[in-house]
Amino acid sequence: METTAAFVGLSCIDCGERFDPDANRCPACGGILDPAYDYGVIDLTREELAERPFDSMWRYEELLPFPRESAITIEEGATPLVECEKLAAEMGVGRVLIKDEGRNPTGSFKDRGQTVAMTAAAQQGASDVALASAGNAGQAAAAYAGRADIDAHVFLPSRAGFTNKAMVNVHGGDMTVVGGRIGDAGAAYADAMAEEGESEGWHSVGTFVTPYRHEGKKTMAYETIEQLDWEVPDAVVYPTGGGVGLVGMHKAATELRELGLIDELPAMYAAQSSGCAPIVEAFEAGKDRHEPVEHPDTICGGIEIPDPGASPWILECLRESGGGAVATDDEEILESAIGVAKGEGVEMGATCAAAASGAWKLADEGEFGADDTVVLLNTATSNKDSDVLRSHLMGKGI
Numbered sequence: 001m002e003t004t005a006a007f008v009g010l011s012c013i014d015c016g017e018r019f020d021p022d023a024n025r026c027p028a029c030g031g032i033l034d035p036a037y038d039y040g041v042i043d044l045t046r047e048e049l050a051e052r053p054f055d056s057m058w059r060y061e062e063l064l065p066f067p068r069e070s071a072i073t074i075e076e077g078a079t080p081l082v083e084c085e086k087l088a089a090e091m092g093v094g095r096v097l098i099k100d101e102g103r104n105p106t107g108s109f110k111d112r113g114q115t116v117a118m119t120a121a122a123q124q125g126a127s128d129v130a131l132a133s134a135g136n137a138g139q140a141a142a143a144y145a146g147r148a149d150i151d152a153h154v155f156l157p158s159r160a161g162f163t164n165k166a167m168v169n170v171h172g173g174d175m176t177v178v179g180g181r182i183g184d185a186g187a188a189y190a191d192a193m194a195e196e197g198e199s200e201g202w203h204s205v206g207t208f209v210t211p212y213r214h215e216g217k218k219t220m221a222y223e224t225i226e227q228l229d230w231e232v233p234d235a236v237v238y239p240t241g242g243g244v245g246l247v248g249m250h251k252a253a254t255e256l257r258e259l260g261l262i263d264e265l266p267a268m269y270a271a272q273s274s275g276c277a278p279i280v281e282a283f284e285a286g287k288d289r290h291e292p293v294e295h296p297d298t299i300c301g302g303i304e305i306p307d308p309g310a311s312p313w314i315l316e317c318l319r320e321s322g323g324g325a326v327a328t329d330d331e332e333i334l335e336s337a338i339g340v341a342k343g344e345g346v347e348m349g350a351t352c353a354a355a356a357s358g359a360w361k362l363a364d365e366g367e368f369g370a371d372d373t374v375v376l377l378n379t380a381t382s383n384k385d386s387d388v389l390r391s392h393l394m395g396k397g398i
């Protein structure tokens, strides 16, 4: 495989063993694999980065496993960081900024994970990729696979959004819609993988199976910190499902510190819906691992992940960064999405609004200081679930 100079292979986060770039889960213990680098060979300065156009997440290629010229890319990333003065005043903090990931090629930050995962799959000569997804990752995978002339097998639950399903078809993906929720789609994916996938050489681009999705999503932190002129935000509030982007962003901040580009780490906050909040429950109970949620029930499909396998890592990132975890009700989440769209013009998806609603709650609880800079992740555009937001208004007689 064609890799960058600093990338030295994949490290197991559980047993610490090192493996080649084509591994998936740890062959020794089954743990999650994390791309590792020799930071000593990376010579990046703030000035050097300032000279590069802000055009794609691949502008940080020294800190990615694969060179930009080999990437399966649709020019993802390089999204705006939108100043929200009204939100800052309402929350009583110095600044609130929304990292607007809705401006990605398929309308969500899942593109950042899929560009790296698909580049890895293409370099391994994959003919097929497969995953189970709540919706956005499946749509992104279908888009990137199409571009790479790879067949995508996408397993979605019936409650995935219409746009997600439609666009998997439009991108030419092979879609299986499974009655139920993400766990049911995951079971159908596992069956298909065992029956035909493994014999036909399907490559998984699923959450924390491929080691490259969090690696792509980490670029959100590089961009945010650079967009703030290297001022590290005091808090980053992240709508958390599998935690892929949260661990990625925390990793990215530690890398920038390792390279001497920043001194502090942003406090990472996981925001969830109270209808499915395994990370918040584990964080509040002081536990190192979550308890699976037996009856998840939230309108926020993107974060309805009742059994997040990476919970020990997520909890470690929250604690190590001095952050926390917060859950709010769907009603408050939908109100927040509508409030942000109305007051700031930013179209925040229903799932993503858990970050806004969670930030409001944290602000009410006095978690932020009056001068704090708070960054909210708008992980997907509200165009994908405008029907959900509109019907919330209808429920109120509007």
Ligand SMILES: *Cc1c(COP(=O)(O)O)cnc(C)c1O
Residues within 6 Å of the ligand: 108, 110, 136, 137, 239, 240, 241, 242, 243, 244, 245, 246, 302, 303, 349, 351, 352, 379, 380
């Ligand atoms: C997938 C998804 C999330 C959760 O992302 P993780 O990084 O897996 O926690 C949040 N918001 C939206 C819109 C998503 O599609």
Ligand SMILES: [Zn+2]
Residues within 6 Å of the ligand: 012, 013, 014, 015, 016, 017, 026, 027, 028, 029, 030, 031
């Ligand atoms: Zn291991």
